Amino acid sequence: MKELAGKNILLGITGGVAAYKSAVLCRDLMRRGAEVRVVMTEAATHFITPLTLQALSGHPVHSELFAAEAGHGMDHIELARWADRLLIAPASAQTIAKLAHGEADNLLTTIVLASDAPLLIAPAMNNVMWEDAAMQGNVDLLLARGVTMLGPASGDQACGEDGLGRMLEPLEIIEHLQLQLQPGLLAGKNILITAGPTWEAIDPVRGLSNRSSGKMGYALAGAIYDAGASVRLISGPVHLRSPHGVDCINITSAQEMADTVMANVSICDIFVAVAAVADYRPANCVKQKIKKNAETLSLELVRNPDILAMVAALENAPFTVGFAVETENIIEYATQKLTTKRIDLIAANPVSGDNSAFDSESNELTLIDRNGISHLSRCSKTLLAQKLTKEIAHRYHETHPAKDS
Numbered sequence: 001m002k003e004l005a006g007k008n009i010l011l012g013i014t015g016g017v018a019a020y021k022s023a024v025l026c027r028d029l030m031r032r033g034a035e036v037r038v039v040m041t042e043a044a045t046h047f048i049t050p051l052t053l054q055a056l057s058g059h060p061v062h063s064e065l066f067a068a069e070a071g072h073g074m075d076h077i078e079l080a081r082w083a084d085r086l087l088i089a090p091a092s093a094q095t096i097a098k099l100a101h102g103e104a105d106n107l108l109t110t111i112v113l114a115s116d117a118p119l120l121i122a123p124a125m126n127n128v129m130w131e132d133a134a135m136q137g138n139v140d141l142l143l144a145r146g147v148t149m150l151g152p153a154s155g156d157q158a159c160g161e162d163g164l165g166r167m168l169e170p171l172e173i174i175e176h177l178q179l180q181l182q183p184g185l186l187a188g189k190n191i192l193i194t195a196g197p198t199w200e201a202i203d204p205v206r207g208l209s210n211r212s213s214g215k216m217g218y219a220l221a222g223a224i225y226d227a228g229a230s231v232r233l234i235s236g237p238v239h240l241r242s243p244h245g246v247d248c249i250n251i252t253s254a255q256e257m258a259d260t261v262m263a264n265v266s267i268c269d270i271f272v273a274v275a276a277v278a279d280y281r282p283a284n285c286v287k288q289k290i291k292k293n294a295e296t297l298s299l300e301l302v303r304n305p306d307i308l309a310m311v312a313a314l315e316n317a318p319f320t321v322g323f324a325v326e327t328e329n330i331i332e333y334a335t336q337k338l339t340t341k342r343i344d345l346i347a348a349n350p351v352s353g354d355n356s357a358f359d360s361e362s363n364e365l366t367l368i369d370r371n372g373i374s375h376l377s378r379c380s381k382t383l384l385a386q387k388l389t390k391e392i393a394h395r396y397h398e399t400h401p402a403k404d405s
């Protein structure tokens with residue numbers, strides 16, 4: 001398994017508790033064939049010794065900008081030119097702030113400025129630090145410049161809190177890197193993807209919706225973009241930032257989503273329906289807020305358009321991928337959906353008990369197509385999105401060989 005053979009990865013390590021994971025990251029990058037050089041900030045050396053990284057990478061660790069013994073005193077330029085990818089893991093709040101503002105006051109930040117290699121950043125910090133407005137502003141600046149943000153993930157933190165800010169696991173970081181370094185997977189393809197819930201208005205202040213957070217769809221849109229495709233995302237109301245490089249159209253209701261999909265579907269090679277679209281909507285949205293005068297209230301609901309079935313029934317239908325969310329008989333219902341709607345691939349996920357896919361950071365999927373059933377085991381939605389991207393690309397290329405020749 002030498003997926004990263006011949007690739008030069010500059011691994012930047014900054015001062016955070018997650019620096020201990022960088023040793024595993026370094027070892028696993030090398031196991032996959034990558035050449036790794038390590039640059040540590042001064043703060044990072046308080047958390048893990050340069051000797052450990054030197055032993056693992058087989059090369060001296062660089063941390064001094066003004067190191068007299070370095071080749072011609074130009075370490076930063078040599079390393080900047082050498083790297084195919086700059087990967088900073090963990091990336092501290094401090095280093096992220098410096099990078100966002102183009103500062104170059106240590107070896108690592110100077111290399112980033114001096115290099116035109118794509119930059120990947122795996123943030124790791126306390127959840128309150130991560131959510132701070134200044135921090136998020138810095139992340140926005142970096143995203144707008146095309147920097148890839150890997151995570152952070154949610155969960156237990158070294159500070160005792162639970163929330164968003166954990167560094168992604170080394171394996172997840174490597175999956176991202178591999179996807180970026182094989183951009184041909186869906187290169188040149190146009191993908192249309194829906195995500196999030198829909199909102200069906202009852203009156204001006206109330207509506208029917210569901211628990212979809214949009215996280216799976218957004219992660220998938222990002223992973224498909226990383227695989228080289230042009231991605232248009234049609235999203236219901238969510239609290240998520242658009243993935244870098246993805247063209248996002250915001251809608252509210254199922255009817256708006258159906259209209260927007262049908263207006264965009266003709267240009268796409270693959271359609272992925274991740275959105276949790278309401279099956280029904282109130283027959284009438286009343287203009288004024290409904291008062292609570294009566295003891296009971298009945299709502300008449302009418303069927304919404306079945307977007308996936310509409311797309312799959314088109315004469316020149318794209319390769320269609322649907323998501324099935326079920327609380328019971330997952331395989332049976334998903335298989336029915338596959339055959340009745342004539343979809344190419346169904347990704348089924350359970351929503352029961354602790355394993356609920358809704359608003360969770362992790363998920364698992366059962367993939368069903370005409371050839372059978374396979375399973376993608378539970379992991380973060382980011383990693384799952386990458387795995388699913390590979391599965392979609394593999395099936396698409398198998399069924400569309402003529403288009404690619």
Ligand SMILES: Cc1cc2nc3c(=O)[nH]c(=O)nc-3n(C[C@H](O)[C@H](O)[C@H](O)COP(=O)(O)O)c2cc1C
Pocket residue numbers: 013014015016017018041042043044091092093094095096124125126
């Ligand atoms: C015990 C300890 C743990 C820390 N953990 C983190 C962390 O996880 N993330 C972070 O952004 N900063 C953390 N810090 C603060 C950074 O080490 C500090 O901001 C430092 O200046 C970062 O410098 P650098 O970005 O040059 O590595 C921690 C500090 C201490 C003392």
